[in-house]
Amino acid sequence: MRHAADVIVLGLGPAGAAAAGAAARLGAKVIALDRKREAGVPVQCAELVPGPLEVDPAVVRQPVASMLTFVEDDAPDINVAFPGRMLDRAAFDASLVEAAKRAGAGVRLGCYVERIAASGEIRLADGTTLSAPVVVGADGPRSRAGKAIGSVNARVVETRQITMPLLQAHAATDIFLSAEIRGGYGWLFPKRDTANLGAGVAPAFRASLKPIVSRLHRKLVDEGRVGREILSATGGAIPVGGML
Numbered sequence: 237m238r239h240a241a242d243v244i245v246l247g248l249g250p251a252g253a254a255a256a257g258a259a260a261r262l263g264a265k266v267i268a269l270d271r272k273r274e275a276g277v278p279v280q281c282a283e284l285v286p287g288p289l290e291v292d293p294a295v296v297r298q299p300v301a302s303m304l305t306f307v308e309d310d311a312p313d314i315n316v317a318f319p320g321r322m323l324d325r326a327a328f329d330a331s332l333v334e335a336a337k338r339a340g341a342g343v344r345l346g347c348y349v350e351r352i353a354a355s356g357e358i359r360l361a362d363g364t365t366l367s368a369p370v371v372v373g374a375d376g377p378r379s380r381a382g383k384a385i386g387s388v389n390a391r392v393v394e395t396r397q398i399t400m401p402l403l404q405a406h407a408a409t410d411i412f413l414s415a416e417i418r419g420g421y422g423w424l425f426p427k428r429d430t431a432n433l434g435a436g437v438a439p440a441f442r443a444s445l446k447p448i449v450s451r452l453h454r455k456l457v458d459e460g461r462v463g464r465e466i467l468s469a470t471g472g473a474i475p476v477g478g479m480l
């Protein structure tokens with residue numbers, strides 16, 4: 237089957253969902269696709285947004301006021317003016333997708349893009365062909381849309397993150413810098429009664445991620461700050477090369 241639109245959006249994270257909704261509100265016929273079967277699930281994000289970004293209070297888990305930076309085992313450097321909010325990222329993404337639907341965008345979840353031609357024609361795994369004069373590539377750091385036009389993210393960091401119970405109230409983001417975290421850093425971001433603990437490294441050191449995060453976890457358990465139970469785990473590539 238062939239389907240035509242004014243705008244096709246690939247990826248329904250915050251950027252894609254916002255683009256789909258904006259285009260639909262301006263009267264464009266929009267088809268928006270994501271391979272996830274449920275918007276925002278699984279979460280692949282540390283879930284922190286900076287203070288100036290406006291978000292629905294219903295998706296905010298807790299505010300943060302400052303940032304603590306730990307270099308090896310030294311006492312932390314404290315930045316007292318680092319406001320932000322920790323989100324329920326799955327709920328945040330779902331709310332933006334629902335807003336795009338209400339605006340009139342044709343949202344399709346569970347769609348896998350098999351091929352994108354340089355002309356913008358898109359073939360899905362089920363044999364459907366889509367075409368539009370405008371294609372928005374919001375499909376992540378390994379973007380198929382970007383690859384189709386020769387715009388590829390060559391500089392990324394690889395990440396791993398776990399979520400565990402937070403045993404002590406905390407209103408800061410913690411950043412961990414260490415010689416073992418090569419090409420990146422570690423983080424602890426509080427979400428009221430849970431916290432996200434993770435690290436990112438240069439791709440060549442990807443194999444070190446699980447041991448790094450495990451050591452950070454044990455250290456924080458020993459300090460009585462977090463629980464031993466791992467509630468969930470996620471990870472992926474993050475582009476760090478700036479705009480293409």
